[in-house]
Amino acid sequence: MKKEKEQIDLLLRQNESEQLAGLNWNRLQISISKRLNQADRNKISMMSYRGVFKMTAGIVAAAAVVFIAVMIKTYMPTTVRFENGPKEIGTFVVSKDSAKVKILDSNQQGNQGKGRPSWIIIRTSEPKVADNGKNRDEDDFACLM
Amino acid sequence: MNGIPKANTGSVERLVKASQTGDRGSFDELVGLYQRRAMQVAVRMLGDADEAAEAVQNGFVKAYLNIDRLREPKRFEAWFFRIIANAAISQRKAVRAGTEKIKISGDCESKKVISPEQKEVGKELKEAIRMAMLKLSKKQAQAIVLFGIEDLPQDEVAKIMGCSAEAVRWHVFKARQKLRVLLKDFLE
Numbered sequence: 001m002k003k004e005k006e007q008i009d010l011l012l013r014q015n016e017s018e019q020l021a022g023l024n025w026n027r028l029q030i031s032i033s034k035r036l037n038q039a040d041r042n043k044i045s046m047m048s049y050r051g052v053f054k055m056t057a058g059i060v061a062a063a064a065v066v067f068i069a070v071m072i073k074t075y076m077p078t079t080v081r082f083e084n085g086p087k088e089i090g091t092f093v094v095s096k097d098s099a100k101v102k103i104l105d106s107n108q109q110g111n112q113g114k115g116r117p118s119w120i121i122i123r124t125s126e127p128k129v130a131d132n133g134k135n136r137d138e139d140d141f142a143c144l145m
Numbered sequence: 146m147n148g149i150p151k152a153n154t155g156s157v158e159r160l161v162k163a164s165q166t167g168d169r170g171s172f173d174e175l176v177g178l179y180q181r182r183a184m185q186v187a188v189r190m191l192g193d194a195d196e197a198a199e200a201v202q203n204g205f206v207k208a209y210l211n212i213d214r215l216r217e218p219k220r221f222e223a224w225f226f227r228i229i230a231n232a233a234i235s236q237r238k239a240v241r242a243g244t245e246k247i248k249i250s251g252d253c254e255s256k257k258v259i260s261p262e263q264k265e266v267g268k269e270l271k272e273a274i275r276m277a278m279l280k281l282s283k284k285q286a287q288a289i290v291l292f293g294i295e296d297l298p299q300d301e302v303a304k305i306m307g308c309s310a311e312a313v314r315w316h317v318f319k320a321r322q323k324l325r326v327l328l329k330d331f332l333e
Contacts, residue, residue, distance in 0.1 A: 007332050012289075012324075015188075019192075028202075032202050032206075035203075036205065036209050043210070
């Protein structure tokens, strides 16, 4: 048993010696060095890629923050000084087909004296039913209100 | 150990620390110090110098890219041999996948009667060992290479393999048992 164990080890060792006998160690070291150079290059390009990726992600995130801020600001009620005192005005959605309407006051500061009427902004298309439907007048009235 | 000198531990630690700071020259020195022992491990596991060289190159690249993660530079050797052993195992998988047909012919070859001349170390032995090693499990191959032949301390081998010293001895025993059957034509 012990002899067989030694023989197996000897066989493996013999094969190893045989395999390594003709090996060009310098060539192997050069090959390893080349692979390490390649790894270095990959690492550098990966780092620069990461830099570009980080920058792009930052720009996208900043744009998203600005967009969200603008959206919040757009839909946040604002205080407008009317003749009879300041009032909060904001966007609201008229029911039926979700037409969004914003009322602005022509009498607010900056617009005074220009003779502009009060006006509304319909942010999306007018409700479909408002074209010729039987609820047309009601919808228009709701918008104007 | 087959005339291959072991690297001085102190200088290895210094080279490892320098490599961890990005000193490529120091890592090149480590390559010079360890390429022979790495090839020994890989050849013993794969049975073929070309495949072993591929595994060693992959192992060195992996070590190079991860050396900053090595917390204890004095334990470089065990850490490095684990990488080499794993690289050799990956190479084994590739070889196994690519040599299914050769494996079958290898089975037939092991049954044929080999003359005493053919028993000499050479192509047949290389091929037989290569096939036999491929038939060992991953743990058995690792164990016989690192524990059975490579003169690393038992506890180091156990750490490299991530199991107990008893488990390593068991894997070595099973590996030898299999090799005894697979290489019986080459045993006197």
